[in-house]
Amino acid sequence: MIEAVKSRLIERLEKIVGNQFVSTNPADLYIYSYDLTPAEPHSPDIVVLPQSVEEVQAILKIANEEKIPVIPYIAGGNVGGLTIPLQGGITLDLKRMNRIIEVSETDMYALVEPGVTFGQMKAYLAKNHPTLKYTYAFSPQSTGIIANAIVQGLDNLSFRYGAASHWVTGLEVALATGELVRIGSCAASKTWQAIVPFPELDGLFLGWQGATGVITKMAVSLWPNPPYNEAVTFMAMDIEGAYEIFQSIIRTRIPDDLIGTSFALNKAGVAAYEHKKMCLYPAIHRLPDEPEFVITAELTGNTEKELNAKAEAIGEAVKARCKSYKYTGPETVPSTTAAFPLQALGVLSSGGGLNWVGTYGPMSRWLETVKRGCELQDKYDITRSCYTRIMNEGHFAGLRWMIPYDKGDPTLVERVKDLCAEQLDMVLETGFIPYKTPVWAVRRLEEKVSPDWLKLHRRVKAMLDPNSIMNPGRWGMPLK
Numbered sequence: 391m392i393e394a395v396k397s398r399l400i401e402r403l404e405k406i407v408g409n410q411f412v413s414t415n416p417a418d419l420y421i422y423s424y425d426l427t428p429a430e431p432h433s434p435d436i437v438v439l440p441q442s443v444e445e446v447q448a449i450l451k452i453a454n455e456e457k458i459p460v461i462p463y464i465a466g467g468n469v470g471g472l473t474i475p476l477q478g479g480i481t482l483d484l485k486r487m488n489r490i491i492e493v494s495e496t497d498m499y500a501l502v503e504p505g506v507t508f509g510q511m512k513a514y515l516a517k518n519h520p521t522l523k524y525t526y527a528f529s530p531q532s533t534g535i536i537a538n539a540i541v542q543g544l545d546n547l548s549f550r551y552g553a554a555s556h557w558v559t560g561l562e563v564a565l566a567t568g569e570l571v572r573i574g575s576c577a578a579s580k581t582w583q584a585i586v587p588f589p590e591l592d593g594l595f596l597g598w599q600g601a602t603g604v605i606t607k608m609a610v611s612l613w614p615n616p617p618y619n620e621a622v623t624f625m626a627m628d629i630e631g632a633y634e635i636f637q638s639i640i641r642t643r644i645p646d647d648l649i650g651t652s653f654a655l656n657k658a659g660v661a662a663y664e665h666k667k668m669c670l671y672p673a674i675h676r677l678p679d680e681p682e683f684v685i686t687a688e689l690t691g692n693t694e695k696e697l698n699a700k701a702e703a704i705g706e707a708v709k710a711r712c713k714s715y716k717y718t719g720p721e722t723v724p725s726t727t728a729a730f731p732l733q734a735l736g737v738l739s740s741g742g743g744l745n746w747v748g749t750y751g752p753m754s755r756w757l758e759t760v761k762r763g764c765e766l767q768d769k770y771d772i773t774r775s776c777y778t779r780i781m782n783e784g785h786f787a788g789l790r791w792m793i794p795y796d797k798g799d800p801t802l803v804e805r806v807k808d809l810c811a812e813q814l815d816m817v818l819e820t821g822f823i824p825y826k827t828p829v830w831a832v833r834r835l836e837e838k839v840s841p842d843w844l845k846l847h848r849r850v851k852a853m854l855d856p857n858s859i860m861n862p863g864r865w866g867m868p869l870k
Contacts, residue, residue, distance in 0.1 A: 391435040391458070391478055399456060403438050403480075406448045411439040411486070422463060422473070422481045426744040428803050429471030429828060434461065434481035441486040443564065443606045450604065450859075451568035453480055457857050460566075462600040464504055464534035468541055469744055470826040472599045476863040482604065485534075491607070493519050497583040498612045499559050500524065504536045504605060511535055515612070523615035525554070528779075536608045541826045542597050542750075544779045544788040546688065547613065549648045552782035553750070553825075555596040559584050562607035563595055566855040574609070582609035594854060599827075600861040602854040616690040618697040621726055622704055624719030625653070625681035629764070631715035632683035633757045638711040639687055640753075640784035644700050647688035652764065652774040653681045655792065668740040668794055670773035671802055681718070683776075688725055741796025745806050747813040747831075748790035751822030753780070756787050759820040763791050763813055770809045789822060829864050836868075 391399075396414075403412045413419070414436055423433040435458075440446050453460045459479025466473050475481060488505030493515070500511065509531025511524050525545035527533050538545070539554040551557060560574035560582035571577075573592050574585040585592050595602050626632035632650055639648055654676050662668040676682065687704055691697030705720040751759065756778070764774045772793065779788040791813060795806050814824065814831055818838055824831045836844055851858070851866025858867055 395456065396435060399452065399458065400436060402452050403436065403449065406445050407438060407440050413437045422466070422475070422483075425466050425471055425474060426469055426742065427471050427828065428743070428745060428807050429474055432475050433478065434475045435478045437481045437483055439483045439486050443562070443570065446482070446564045446604055446606055447568040447570060449480070449482065450564055450566060453859050454566050454568065454857055458859060459862050460604075460859050461861050462504075462604050464537045465507070465532050467529060467533055468537065468826050469746060469748070470541070470828040472541065472826065472828070472864070476829070479859070484604075487606070490514050492582075493522070493612070494581070494583070495519060495522065497581060498522060499582055499609045500612055501560070501582050501607060501609045502535055503607060504534060506535050507531060508533050508535060508538075521615055522612040524610065524612055525551075525557070527554075535610060536605055539608060539610065540596060540605065541599065543826070544781065546647045548779055548781045548788065549645050549783060551611075557611040558592055558596060558608060559611055560609035561592055561595060561605055563603040563605050565603045566857065566860050570606075576609070594850065598865050601851060601865045602860060616692050618691040618694055619725040620689055620697060620701065621723050622687045622689060622701050622720045623723055624685045624708060624717055626683045626685065627716040628682050629757065629761050631712065631717050632685060634712045634715055635685050635708050635717060636756075636780060637753075638708040639685075639704055640780060642704055642707050643783055644689065644704055645687040646690050648685075648780040650683050650685045650776075650778045652776040653684055654773050655775040655777070656684060658773050658775070662740075670775060670793060670795065671771060671805065673768070673771045674773045686726065740794035741798055743795040743797040743803070743806070744793065745795065745810055746790040746792050747810050747817060747824060748788070748826055749817045749822035749824050750781065750786050750788055751817065751820065753784055753787050755820040755822070756789065759789060759817060759822055762816050762820070763789075766809060766812050766816065767791060770805055772805070772809060832864060833868065
């Protein structure tokens, strides 16, 4: 950025938010230049921390006038390099906008600002609305609720309700021009209960990684919070058996959550719990008498009798379908929905890196995709680390191979990057589509989609962001 422009811009931004919330300090900028992934670091020119919608609008108007890139930011834990500023510009850190504005007990929604985290929401509901609950991501409690919905994340109610973007019931968005729009029932009333029956314009902003506007408010669905919960686990000796166990449980429509992980990943994770360095390379293999896959169904009930009946029904369904497969279970264990996520602990003890090819795709191709992805990990001598979550009662599945790694080991970094590149090509063959899509995967997807889809996609970006200031170089428009 030209120094004269930068100096003028800083002066104008300080008038909006105060000089203590504008920084060009290299130490501050460095924090925003990288994330857990091997993505190439890039620093912003300026970091700004607004606290109100009006401040966001004013910042966007200036940036649009000066044609300065703006990158919305909350916690930076997206595991996709999605907030690394590819062209410098302004990082718009929204964590000061952290109000839970409203919780409707009757309509069962919460209205929040971008800085509200999963941990904050959990504590707030437990104290003020204990009969309601929100979903929780498989990530640290500092993860932002709005960010998780924007990137279409998966959470501990995804078996019932799908991706986090499906639970959005209203939006307020500041456009690149500084204009402010509301989407859903809130556009015409004071309530935020649903997007329908309006045209579903939320799709102009969800999934776009901040490339079409800044979401300043979001309403999300809440659900009743049953008093009883537990988990039922099965251990399959092979991936084929795991697939059949999943299909058995899917057809019951009973769980709140249904997940599976490679047993070898659990073995590697033990090191982290023992305060040792967790390392997936060289590969840790399971022994012949150990399972290949661990499956967990999370259950809730309004009574203990209901909870027990659900666990029994799942056990009977698996037993009836999986007679020809080797597995153990069901074993009933305490619910793990509020546990500290394994991947976070692994990253803390492995050298600060985490990468994956995270995807959504059809259950009909799940078995093939899991086997081929794990075989690629074998090829690179990296521990099998598959994690899968069944979504929307089995209509599709979330699937990824989580790879904590040491960012200080350049040889291992290249090995991880090469593995992920091969896994991406493989999943695109089998119909799985990457989510939280890093820029290199966006470019590969653009080669796969139809030319007319790509034209429409770029027309939408150009319409909403005519000067291409919003997180440029990602969805909607490649870097020039």
